[in-house]
Amino acid sequence: MFGLTALELARIQFGFTVSFHIIFPAITIGLASYLAVLEGLWLWRHEAVYRDLYHFWSNIFAVNFAMGVVSGLVMAYQFGTNWSYFSSFAGSVTGPLLTYEVLTAFFLEAGFLGVMLFGWNKVGPGLHFFATIMVAFGTLISATWILASNSWMQTPQGFEVVNGRVVPVDWLKVIFNPSFPYRLVHMTIAAYLTTALFVAAAAAWHLLRGNATTAVHTMLSMAMWMVLVVAPIQILVGDQHGLNTLEHQPAKIAAIEGHWQNTPGESVPLILFGLPDMAAETTRYALEIPSLGSLILTHNINGQIPGLKEFAPGDRPNSAIVFWTFRLMVGLGLLMLLLGLWSLYLRWRGGLYHSRTFLRFATLMGPSGLIAILAGWLTTEIGRQPWVVYGVMRTKDAVSNHSALALSTTLIMFVIMYCAVFGTGVSYMLKLVAKGPQPFDEYPPHDNAQSQRPARPLSAAPDSIDSATADGQKDA
Numbered sequence: 001m002f003g004l005t006a007l008e009l010a011r012i013q014f015g016f017t018v019s020f021h022i023i024f025p026a027i028t029i030g031l032a033s034y035l036a037v038l039e040g041l042w043l044w045r046h047e048a049v050y051r052d053l054y055h056f057w058s059n060i061f062a063v064n065f066a067m068g069v070v071s072g073l074v075m076a077y078q079f080g081t082n083w084s085y086f087s088s089f090a091g092s093v094t095g096p097l098l099t100y101e102v103l104t105a106f107f108l109e110a111g112f113l114g115v116m117l118f119g120w121n122k123v124g125p126g127l128h129f130f131a132t133i134m135v136a137f138g139t140l141i142s143a144t145w146i147l148a149s150n151s152w153m154q155t156p157q158g159f160e161v162v163n164g165r166v167v168p169v170d171w172l173k174v175i176f177n178p179s180f181p182y183r184l185v186h187m188t189i190a191a192y193l194t195t196a197l198f199v200a201a202a203a204a205w206h207l208l209r210g211n212a213t214t215a216v217h218t219m220l221s222m223a224m225w226m227v228l229v230v231a232p233i234q235i236l237v238g239d240q241h242g243l244n245t246l247e248h249q250p251a252k253i254a255a256i257e258g259h260w261q262n263t264p265g266e267s268v269p270l271i272l273f274g275l276p277d278m279a280a281e282t283t284r285y286a287l288e289i290p291s292l293g294s295l296i297l298t299h300n301i302n303g304q305i306p307g308l309k310e311f312a313p314g315d316r317p318n319s320a321i322v323f324w325t326f327r328l329m330v331g332l333g334l335l336m337l338l339l340g341l342w343s344l345y346l347r348w349r350g351g352l353y354h355s356r357t358f359l360r361f362a363t364l365m366g367p368s369g370l371i372a373i374l375a376g377w378l379t380t381e382i383g384r385q386p387w388v389v390y391g392v393m394r395t396k397d398a399v400s401n402h403s404a405l406a407l408s409t410t411l412i413m414f415v416i417m418y419c420a421v422f423g424t425g426v427s428y429m430l431k432l433v434a435k436g437p438q439p440f441d442e443y444p445p446h447d448n449a450q451s452q453r454p455a456r457p458l459s460a461a462p463d464s465i466d467s468a469t470a471d472g473q474k475d476a
Helices: 006-045 048-081 084-118 125-154 171-175 180-208 214-248 250-257 292-298 319-349 356-364 368-384 404-435 465-475
Strands: 159-162 165-168 270-277 282-289 387-389
Touching (some): 006 180, 006 368, 084 165, 214 250, 214 319, 250 270, 250 319
């Protein structure tokens, strides 16, 4: 297919499935916490707007959660089908970590999800709020185990290689590997930012169409506070994550910066734009800011970082890709910060809900969180190449023995099926968003008393045999 090798097709296939999957858990993590906040505010203030928003977003959460589960199952199977040698080599580490995710997070979410989605009138408010919190907590636990596994592949420790296989010797070091804390915080904040931008875009879209209800105003206000607070925190966390990556994966940083070699006694410039050329070992048409690279990357105006030429050609990540995916992520992050600061100015001037220019910008920024996550994920994963477990196992040694024809066929099938299935799901989710929040009737009327669902299983039965007999004679 297009002259690609089996290894390249396997990587594209896994990249395609994981890219589809990651957008759903990101929204799930953010929406679950948002729902917990909304229900908490409802119980505290008893203002109907929070109850209405809870039920509006819980429907969207349910659709998104289902798509996340399905896409995750497909991705998990690929470890055994397309990357069997990796599973054989490192399965003693990645297998238990994914099992812990199922036993803790997935079971917790599954246990309380039904109560959260269907138990509003069937359990007490305290229990329902507890169920919502448990679902939100479960999404965070899930992210913890998944990122522990992936971070170990980035910065492996706590293991030995015995007879050609990884053997864990210290699980605390395996889990709390050097990059794990930074990646967990960075991804969690990204999920919250993504959700806030999604909620803000929905509110802005409705305001542009004249649907200026209290619920829509509340959606926009809460989302903009979140963006304002979290966007600068994400920038600071990203900076610390970058320092950690420079320490443990210097080749990745060199590729991201398009930096090839150092000049003795000179600081590193920041290349804003350019075209990295892997064959010529240079970055063409570079637009540089002198010394700023050293200041950002090392926090020292005279600091230097390793250049790509210091690494063997076979150990260099593809700078032509990660150079631009990183800048796309950073550029969107700066736009998010601008959106938050603009919202603060408009809030101060009393025009947050009326500036059509701002509302259009907020609407356009709706998918920016998801795009930034995908760009960051590509930067992380492509920047790790040519290693699947950094410094331990190369990607070419991890792929299964499939032909290019087989991988081409399955890749085409994945693209068609994913676009059909998840395209339908996303379309339905957007239709729910377009409908907008509606007043929620806490106790909807019923034409027939017997059509009501009982709050307790035994309450469906009559209080006595005599009453049941009387009802039967009445029906006759």
